[in-house]
Amino acid sequence: MxxxxxxxxxxxxxxxxxxxxxxxxxxxxxxxxxxxxxxxxxxxxxxxxxxxxxxxxxxxxxxxxxxxxxxxxxxxxxxxxxxxxxxxxxxxxxxxxxxxxxxxxxxxxxxxxxxxxxxxxxxxxxxxxxxxxxxxxxxxxxxxxxxxxxxxxxxxxxxxxxxxxxxxxxxxxxxxxxxxxxTPEEHDKVFAAVSHLPHLLAYGLVDDIANKPHADLLFQYAASGFRDFTRIAGSSPEMWRDISLANQPALLAELDAYMAQLTSLRAHLAANDGVALERIYSNAQQARHQWITAIEAAEAPPSPDKAE
Amino acid sequence: MxxxxxxxxxxxxxxxxxxxxxxxxxxxxxxxxxxxxxxxxxxxxxxxxxxxxxxxxxxxxxxxxxxxxxxxxxxxxxxxxxxxxxxxxxxxxxxxxxxxxxxxxxxxxxxxxxxxxxxxxxxxxxxxxxxxxxxxxxxxxxxxxxxxxxxxxxxxxxxxxxxxxxxxxxxxxxxxxxxxxxTPEEHDKVFAAVSHLPHLLAYGLVDDIANKPHADLLFQYAASGFRDFTRIAGSSPEMWRDISLANQPALLAELDAYMAQLTSLRAHLAANDGVALERIYSNAQQARHQWITAIEAAEAPPSPDKAE
The missing domain is CATH 3.40.50.720 (NAD(P)-binding Rossmann-like Domain)
Known part of the structure; x- marks a missing residue:
């Protein structure tokens, strides 16, 4: 050019x-x-x-x-x-x-x-x-x-x-x-699910904890799992305000689906339904494991065997 | 001994x-x-x-x-x-x-x-x-x-x-x-907030995405932010089922508080209220920054000046 x-x-x-x-x-x-x-x-x-x-x-x-x-x-x-x-x-x-x-x-x-x-x-x-x-x-x-x-x-x-x-x-x-x-619509749905919603959820959790009267005590015991989970809440608030508003319809749809999921998890927990909880936790763990495995395979350099 | x-x-x-x-x-x-x-x-x-x-x-x-x-x-x-x-x-x-x-x-x-x-x-x-x-x-x-x-x-x-x-x-x-x-009760409230709830939320998100008809497309675009956010969903489902049930009362209370927070965030988003969204995002970002700063100060070795 x-x-x-x-x-x-x-x-x-x-x-x-x-x-x-x-x-x-x-x-x-x-x-x-x-x-x-x-x-x-x-x-x-x-x-x-x-x-x-x-x-x-x-x-x-x-x-x-x-x-x-x-x-x-x-x-x-x-x-x-x-x-x-x-x-x-x-x-x-x-x-x-x-x-x-x-x-x-x-x-x-x-x-x-x-x-x-x-x-x-x-x-x-x-x-x-x-x-x-x-x-x-x-x-x-x-x-x-x-x-x-x-x-x-x-x-x-x-x-x-x-x-x-x-x-x-x-x-x-x-x-x-x-x-x-x-398509623009597909794009916005995809990123609402895998990026915009997680940002909103992480900001929401940290704000929720920070506003509790015993916030100092809570943060004192937060460890590496919490640190990773909330890493995206360290991002620019202005940028994510703009993204949230720009993708409002798709983000609302994903948030509603997630709140329905939490309502369901809450019901299982309230009923002491260990089988239902474990089914959800296991499905998530396996899906994440498959995803990570696929990413790592895609990122790995071709093996000498394959290159021949 | x-x-x-x-x-x-x-x-x-x-x-x-x-x-x-x-x-x-x-x-x-x-x-x-x-x-x-x-x-x-x-x-x-x-x-x-x-x-x-x-x-x-x-x-x-x-x-x-x-x-x-x-x-x-x-x-x-x-x-x-x-x-x-x-x-x-x-x-x-x-x-x-x-x-x-x-x-x-x-x-x-x-x-x-x-x-x-x-x-x-x-x-x-x-x-x-x-x-x-x-x-x-x-x-x-x-x-x-x-x-x-x-x-x-x-x-x-x-x-x-x-x-x-x-x-x-x-x-x-x-x-x-x-x-x-x-106290045992303080302990359980603290860990419900900073550990048990985040695990449930991460499992819930990955399961929600994995169950969507276009899950493959979604995982294809999930990136490092999603990876960190869901890292704890790679933990043992059996162990976290047991922890969730063992700490059920405190976890239900934290989950309810978080769902109220999401309901509030949803209302701000639906109303296109950028000021309210940014206030929550900023508060979270600042609280997390202060927490990380405090952790890093506590973990850092004493400086030569201080040691003298």
Whole structure:
């Protein structure tokens, strides 16, 4: 690609830039962001070649029209709360040859925002979600190998051309990612179940304990099992507030299913029904064991026998 | 001590034996258990000096009366489902100078079982719970440093003499543990909140997902956050069935409080109340951060400045 424009050059956007550059898949990278300090730092680190702003050109920074001119690919990697505003800002400047994608953790809401803002340019928007992350952020956190072996989900729209979808897929493949395809609705249901609900449950448990009068005593006896169970409650509250609201319908459905499961577990416990409890615990333990075994088999390098 | 008798010489009982021996705190250790293969292995490994059985003497094994004769301390470290049967078996042979303790994860039920079985010897029973564990079990898993720096909770009864409590405390201190004191009821409420409920929640989530028609798709996208959150659902279903039932009243109370918390979170989510969601998420994140910071400060070696 000749030119890639990235909104938000932190861990996700900056690592995308570094990986594309390392693969020789891009000539010029323009970073656009609200924080001029972050943008300057990203340029200093060599992550981006030029800085753009969302308004008119300023000293040392391109206007949005200049930034987008001749772009092959635009990636939205800013906090998801900014997605609609960014799409609205770029819509007037979007040229026919440019494909826009994003890296948001939810997709149905992003698609709705794109339909509202891009109008008849909607075919140029190919939504995506790279499944990678770390606890660090900002341009200094960006690394060229973040996406190697990770999944990049593309949730294409009916309006997208195969060539535009392939441009996004090829960029993620150049970063080392493995392409998966889901509809936006499938994507949101899946991540509500395996990611968004567990976050809500972990935040809920820690808050519940922290609000008890004897919270200090409780935390004193919390051990490694509690630490692992609540690790995701150490994540950014603002980010997870936004994700919870963005994926509200799917998350509500998963939460309702889980509360029904707890109601059932409560009834077994109240009835001292050890057989029913053990059936649920065993099924969970076995399912988790199979899952872990499958992951480890997939992650293991091919054995010498197989490679021959 | 001259003689210690341990029921169940797996990870917990075997590590207690090894640690006492390493500290030079005991002369003879007798192991008693249902599996003659495990007992033979424990003797072969030098964990115990002699083998006892719960009935009459058999070839190479002491009768229960012989095993208990002159014992300073008896530790019950067999699966908790066996606790009442073991207490009933030892009651007739229990001499006045012997103190009995246990290592069970729940205490109110153990105290009730001890009151039913030991009768007027109840003062000799000092309930305990060492907070240590690993994923391995059996005599080969036993190590002499399992308890170093770990908590050993003693939930003494009103009937216990200070000298008997001190004998149990001294044994755990010899193993490197730090003694904590709670009532049996406090103990069970604390562990219902920080251990038993999280296990039930994790089992419940994995079972819920595993039973969905698209379970394979869901597990395919589960990542490291899900893996940590559900790690405790990899624990023994039988053991956690027993713990859930043994601590049923306290666990029901914690589960009810948590379900009320989820009902509240659901209402905020349904109302798109980002302020309320963020307040809960932030409170949880901050409480967890303070807890982790406190743990790490407690675990860190004293700095050279402080040591001077």
């Amino acid at each position: 000749n030119k890639v424009v990235i909104f938000g050059v932190g861990l996700i956007g900056g690592s995308f830039a570094r990986a594309l550059r390392k693969a020789g898949a891009v000539r010029d990278i323009v970073g656009v962001g609200r924080s001029s300090a972050s943008m300057a730092r990203a340029k200093e680190l060599g992550i981006i070649d030029a800085i753009g702003v969302t308004g008119d050109a300023s000293e040392g920074a391109l206007s949005l029209a200049e930034a987008l001119h001749g772009a092959d690919l635009v990636l939205l990697a800013a906090p998801v709360a900014q997605t609609e505003a960014i799409l609205a800002a770029i819509a007037p400047h979007l040229q026919p040859g440019t494909v826009v994608s994003d890296a948001g953790s939810t997709k149905s809401d992003v698609v709705a925002a794109a339909r509202r803002t891009l109008g008849d340019k909607i075919a140029q928007f190919v939504p995506g979600h790279p499944i990678a992350g770390r606890e660090t952020n900002g341009p200094d956190a960006a690394i060229d190998h973040l996406y190697i072996g990770k999944k990049a989900v593309i949730t294409a729209l009916a309006e997208n051309s195969d060539a535009d979808i392939e441009r996004v897929a090829a960029a993620w493949r150049a970063c080392g990612a493995i392409i998966h395809r889901l | 001259n003689k210690v008798v341990i029921f169940g010489v797996g990870l917990i009982g075997g590590s207690f034996a090894r640690a006492l021996r390493k500290a030079g705190a005991v002369r003879d250790i007798v192991g008693v258990g249902r599996s003659s293969a495990s007992m033979a292995r424990a003797k072969e490994l030098g964990i115990i000096d002699a083998i006892g059985v719960t009935g009459d003497a058999s070839e190479g094994a002491l009768s229960l009366a012989e095993a208990l004769h002159g014992a300073d301390l008896v530790l019950l470290a067999a699966p908790v489902a066996q606790t009442e049967a073991i207490l009933a078996a030892i009651a007739p042979h229990l001499q006045p100078g012997t103190v009995v303790s246990d290592a069970g994860s729940t205490k109110s039920d153990v105290v009730a079982a001890a009151r039913r079985t030991l009768g007027d010897k109840i003062a000799q029973f000092v309930p305990g719970h060492p907070i240590a564990g690993r994923e391995t079990n059996g005599p080969d898993a036993a190590i002499d440093h399992l308890y170093i720096g770990k908590k050993a909770v003693i939930t003494a009864l009103a009937e216990n003499s200070d000298a008997d409590i001190e004998r149990v405390a001294a044994a755990w201190r010899a193993c490197g543990a730090i003694i904590h004191r709670l």
